[in-house]
Amino acid sequence: MSRLIVISNRVSVPKAAGAAGAQGGLAVALNSALREHRGIWFGWSGQEVEEFTGHLDMQRNQGVTTATIDLEPQDIEEYYNGYANRTLWPLFHYRIDLTEYDRNFGEGYERVNARFADSVRPLIEPDDLVWVHDYHLLPLGSLLRAKGVKNRMGLFLHTPWPPTRLLVSLPFHERLVESMLAYNVIGFQTEEWLNSFLHYLEKEMGLPIGEDGHVEYQGRKILCKAFPIGIDFKEFTEGANSDEAKEAHDKLKASVRGRKMLIGVDRLDYSKGLGERFESFGRFLADNPEQASQVVLLQIAPPSRGDVASYQQIREDLERKTGHINGAYADVAFVPIRYVNRGYPRRQLAGFYRAAEVGLVTPLRDGMNLVAKEYIAAQDPEDPGVLILSQFAGSALQLKDALQVNPHSIEHVSETIKLALAMPLEERRRRHEALYDSVRDTDVVYWREEFVRALFGEEATPDTRESLQIDQTA
Numbered sequence: 485m486s487r488l489i490v491i492s493n494r495v496s497v498p499k500a501a502g503a504a505g506a507q508g509g510l511a512v513a514l515n516s517a518l519r520e521h522r523g524i525w526f527g528w529s530g531q532e533v534e535e536f537t538g539h540l541d542m543q544r545n546q547g548v549t550t551a552t553i554d555l556e557p558q559d560i561e562e563y564y565n566g567y568a569n570r571t572l573w574p575l576f577h578y579r580i581d582l583t584e585y586d587r588n589f590g591e592g593y594e595r596v597n598a599r600f601a602d603s604v605r606p607l608i609e610p611d612d613l614v615w616v617h618d619y620h621l622l623p624l625g626s627l628l629r630a631k632g633v634k635n636r637m638g639l640f641l642h643t644p645w646p647p648t649r650l651l652v653s654l655p656f657h658e659r660l661v662e663s664m665l666a667y668n669v670i671g672f673q674t675e676e677w678l679n680s681f682l683h684y685l686e687k688e689m690g691l692p693i694g695e696d697g698h699v700e701y702q703g704r705k706i707l708c709k710a711f712p713i714g715i716d717f718k719e720f721t722e723g724a725n726s727d728e729a730k731e732a733h734d735k736l737k738a739s740v741r742g743r744k745m746l747i748g749v750d751r752l753d754y755s756k757g758l759g760e761r762f763e764s765f766g767r768f769l770a771d772n773p774e775q776a777s778q779v780v781l782l783q784i785a786p787p788s789r790g791d792v793a794s795y796q797q798i799r800e801d802l803e804r805k806t807g808h809i810n811g812a813y814a815d816v817a818f819v820p821i822r823y824v825n826r827g828y829p830r831r832q833l834a835g836f837y838r839a840a841e842v843g844l845v846t847p848l849r850d851g852m853n854l855v856a857k858e859y860i861a862a863q864d865p866e867d868p869g870v871l872i873l874s875q876f877a878g879s880a881l882q883l884k885d886a887l888q889v890n891p892h893s894i895e896h897v898s899e900t901i902k903l904a905l906a907m908p909l910e911e912r913r914r915r916h917e918a919l920y921d922s923v924r925d926t927d928v929v930y931w932r933e934e935f936v937r938a939l940f941g942e943e944a945t946p947d948t949r950e951s952l953q954i955d956q957t958a
């Protein structure tokens with residue numbers, strides 16, 4: 485019977501969890517996918533050990549078996565802080581101004597990918613499906629192939645894939661992309677990132693692209709396809725109806741004392757457009773003085789990747805901007821921006837989302853953005869809030885009934901805040917209904933089933949599909 489072996493940099497075991505909510509959407513989505521499957525989730529524990537031993541820590545938590553390894557300080561510096569978060573992350577988010585090309589980072593990246601391959605290899609049985617996640621582990625599939633793994637293997641990239649003109653600024657880009665072609669399936673969040681990847685294969689490698697998204701390389705067929713990720717709709721909406729969510733809602737509502745509220749929830753990351761968002765809110769206050777004391781922005785921003793300088797800078801920048809706006813518009817009993825540097829459990833977040841008249845999701849570039857979907861799922865359908873969504877988030881391709889904005893345009897976002905706050909109930913309901921249906925129908929279960937189905941490929945049989953609980957009628 486086939487099992488699913490999921491491999492990602494970060495594994496959501498209590499030991500690795502850190503502050504509530506600081507793990508981001510990948511951990512949230514995979515936890516939910518793994519609960520449904522027999523199988524193993526393998527990755528880094530998030531812990532540091534003086535010297536790498538390869539020791540596997542196996543645990544079973546809430547129905548999910550995890551296997552984790554600890555990494556040594558040089559690994560974390562060169563692989564996680566270095567190549568993953570100072571080279572690939574900014575490059576994949578179109579920020580070549582922040583991208584650092586340090587050869588040591590590349591070496592650390594290859595070393596840690598080799599360590600992942602050595603450690604996970606003994607766990608893989610002949611019938612297993614192997615599902616690798618994200619930019620930390622692009623070459624892992626080819627390293628496993630070199631170790632004799634013949635299983636079907638898939639890669640899902642949670643971030644954007646950059647245009648070819650940007651990607652070619654990466655030294656050894658050819659080697660990186662070629663290593664990805666060891667997978668049987670390569671998945672992206674949206675058609676936009678998929679098309680950028682196919683463009684690279686065509687223009688830089690001269691590979692013909694089949695109409696169905698198949699690429700032929702060295703006699704093998706690789707399926708390249710978009711699989712937009714969703715939220716765990718069932719779990720989230722159950723949580724949104726919990727006492728914890730209601731309490732969080734009521735407390736927050738009481739604290740704003742009749743004022744309208746906008747909410748932002750983002751890891752403290754420059755890709756999330758927080759600086760531009762604060763400036764836009766400041767512009768709204770300046771342009772609408774009659775509303776300036778009647779509107780509050782709650783920004784929840786748990787710190788992320790704090791060892792990387794660009795993340796320290798964004799933190800300083802936001803503190804300065806918050807101080808500036810609050811200094812200008814606060815009075816003794818009121819501050820317009822509540823800027824909170826900590827994470828909250830999702831049940832409480834659900835209560836916060838529901839208490840806010842406007843969800844402000846304005847990344848400059850984002851693979852998907854699950855917060856946008858959670859905001860919709862948390863609303864009261866009778867009196868829903870309005871989602872303002874960046875046109876550069878992957879989720880914008882699905883959430884067409886949101887008020888879409890260009891987050892770089894301070895004026896546009898400021899005007900859209902005004903529009904959202906004044907939107908009549910009927911229009912709010914109409915937009916929400918369409919958004920809600922989309923969030924419900926393309927949830928994380930749908931995403932997982934679609935990807936696993938593709939991973940099975942032509943070898944899927946009713947028996948193996950049943951063993952992975954794939955909908956037999958789909």
Ligand SMILES: O=P(O)(O)OC[C@H]1O[C@H](O[C@H]2O[C@H](CO)[C@@H](O)[C@H](O)[C@H]2O)[C@H](O)[C@@H](O)[C@@H]1O
Pocket residue numbers: 494506507508509510511513618619642643713788789850851852853854
């Ligand atoms: O593990 P960290 O370094 O703390 O970062 C957290 C995660 O951030 C990124 O999340 C992405 O995945 C989401 C779910 O698919 C998607 O909605 C979002 O747009 C992406 O930014 C990163 O890709 C993950 O690997 C990290 O675990």
Ligand SMILES: O=c1ccn([C@@H]2O[C@H](COP(=O)(O)OP(=O)(O)O)[C@@H](O)[C@H]2O)c(=O)[nH]1
Pocket residue numbers: 504505506507508509510512749750751784786826827828829830833852853854855856858
């Ligand atoms: O205080 C917080 C902040 C965020 N999150 C969760 O972290 C995820 C963020 O995912 P998203 O795709 O929006 O962005 P990412 O951080 O993965 O780039 C969402 O499920 C949020 O509910 C959370 O649980 N608590």
